[in-house]
Amino acid sequence: TFTEMALTSPVFWFLMLVNLGMMWIDWQQSLPVVSDKAIGIVMSLLTFFIVFYGTQCYSRYMMFYGHCVGLIGLCQEWSALAKVYLPDDATARWNAARFIPASMHILFYSLNQSEGGDAITEQEWGRIRFRHLLTPHECSLITAYKGFKPFLPVMWALQEVEVIFASTLATGSVPRAARSVDALSAFRGLAFQFRTHCGQITNWLRNPVPFPY
Numbered sequence: 168t169f170t171e172m173a174l175t176s177p178v179f180w181f182l183m184l185v186n187l188g189m190m191w192i193d194w195q196q197s198l199p200v201v202s203d204k205a206i207g208i209v210m211s212l213l214t215f216f217i218v219f220y221g222t223q224c225y226s227r228y229m230m231f232y233g234h235c236v237g238l239i240g241l242c243q244e245w246s247a248l249a250k251v252y253l254p255d256d257a258t259a260r261w262n263a264a265r266f267i268p269a270s271m272h273i274l275f276y277s278l279n280q281s282e283g284g285d286a287i288t289e290q291e292w293g294r295i296r297f298r299h300l301l302t303p304h305e306c307s308l309i310t311a312y313k314g315f316k317p318f319l320p321v322m323w324a325l326q327e328v329e330v331i332f333a334s335t336l337a338t339g340s341v342p343r344a345a346r347s348v349d350a351l352s353a354f355r356g357l358a359f360q361f362r363t364h365c366g367q368i369t370n371w372l373r374n375p376v377p378f379p380y
Contacts, residue, residue, distance in 0.1 A: 234364045241361045252350045266324035269300035274317040317365045328354045
């Protein structure tokens with residue numbers, strides 16, 4: 168990614184031409200030799216700022232990495248809770264679980280908007296539908312939604328869990344463990360942690376690096 172960004176940057180080629188031009192001038196007529204003392208302070212500051220900026224970039228990268236890993240972990244935890252606490256019905260469990268990975272797809276597919284890129288493409292929506300994470304109608308609802316799009320499937324996932332708990336409690340077919348209030352509270356906790364990771368990734372990408380850096 169760095170090589171592509173450098174080779175496609177006009178500034179890179181401009182500075183390269185400036186450097187070659189100065190070398191050509193020096194070859195034609197020797198330029199004055201700059202003493203080490205004159206450039207010592209500048210080189211020291213340059214080294215310090217490069218190291219400082221590199222450290223900041225790496226910290227930012229590790230922060231993004233932590234949030235991405237957190238999203239994957241929450242998907243696994245949500246699926247585990249659905250397996251343990253929800254009724255032994257594959258369709259009900261899938262309907263309760265599919266919205267969480269769907270939300271993660273939407274988040275990653277829409278990240279290019281932070282740099283002024285296009286929204287989710289039809290090809291990306293096609294991948295989501297092909298994996299049966301969302302129906303065409305649900306995709307159209309998310310497309311028309313003006314708020315934070317990854318949060319909408321998370322709310323649908325919570326609603327599915329609420330409906331399943333309410334219906335199974337009414338019929339008396341819920342396992343003893345699922346009768347606990349802690350079960351529903353655990354789902355809610357994971358949902359809001361998931362939203363936190365999504366929000367942190369999106370908002371940090373929208374936060375530009377300060378100009379002095």
